[in-house]
Amino acid sequence: MSAVQPLPVAVCSPHPVVRTGLKALLRRHPERFRVVPAPDGPDREDPGVVLYDVYALRSGDDELADLLRQTSARVVAVGRELRPDLTSRALAAGVDGSVALGADEKELVEAVQAAAGPRAARETTRAPVSVARSGRLGERFGLSARESDVLALIVQGLTNKQIADRLFLSINSVKTYVRNAYGKIGAANRSQAVGWAIRNGFAAAADDAS
Known part of the structure; x- marks a missing residue:
């Protein structure tokens, strides 16, 4: 062998x-x-x-x-x-x-x-990502870097499992970040969190990739 x-x-x-x-x-x-x-x-x-x-x-x-x-x-x-x-x-x-x-x-x-493990084929139809908007998203609301990452992926429509796979986190870690982020922004559910994130600039990455 x-x-x-x-x-x-x-x-x-x-x-x-x-x-x-x-x-x-x-x-x-x-x-x-x-x-x-x-x-x-x-x-x-x-x-x-x-x-x-x-x-x-x-x-x-x-x-x-x-x-x-x-x-x-x-x-x-x-x-x-x-x-x-x-x-x-x-x-x-x-x-x-x-x-x-x-x-x-x-x-x-x-x-x-x-x-390096198995993964689905990369999407090749995404538009180049824009970096024109470079603010520290979520900072003034007390969001950590990882909470901001998770929230940005929620805006893109990813499930907790997909977020865990994308960020190399356990599903329980993702749930903790989601719960903490919701508490900091005053959201009771995913829909409220998405609405808040869109109003506060988190939709920028998703818009640039569409």
């Missing part, structure tokens, strides 16, 4: 320190991962998973749109706690999931491995 080959993983980030840090964590697990160059050239290997730093969306959406169109790799958005709007836009664009930049090593490893 042949040995299982390490999963090729690429890291895309505009910040050298982020690239270096994520690659260093991945290289601590050579039996699981093999760090490869980003798939941005004709002779580059198509990796199994790409970790994509959402901070790059601040300077435009073309890079992510091209990446999703040109590679068969699973793309995991690396989210920034103070910019959940960027994570939401990456999810709306069609990435396969997200992990927080502040995640610990175990969480990062689990997120990459989960992304």
Whole structure:
């Protein structure tokens, strides 16, 4: 029986320190991962998973749109706690999931491995995601970054199970985030939460992807 080959993983980030840090964590697990160059050239290997730093969306959406169109790799958005709007836009664009930049090593490893597992074919008809609206959604209402991510996906019509799969969370964790978010925005049910979110800008990512 042949040995299982390490999963090729690429890291895309505009910040050298982020690239270096994520690659260093991945290289601590050579039996699981093999760090490869980003798939941005004709002779580059198509990796199994790409970790994509959402901070790059601040300077435009073309890079992510091209990446999703040109590679068969699973793309995991690396989210920034103070910019959940960027994570939401990456999810709306069609990435396969997200992990927080502040995640610990175990969480990062689990997120990459989960992304490499079975999934439905990526939708290829989404429009490029816009990054023109870059406010910190939900901050003034006390929503955490993850609560904002969950609320943005609720607006897009995802079920709790679909949200759990997209964000690599357990269904119970999603339910907790939903319950906490509802309490902070004064919503008693999903319909009220969607109405509140639309009034407060959370529909932006869904509108951009339609």
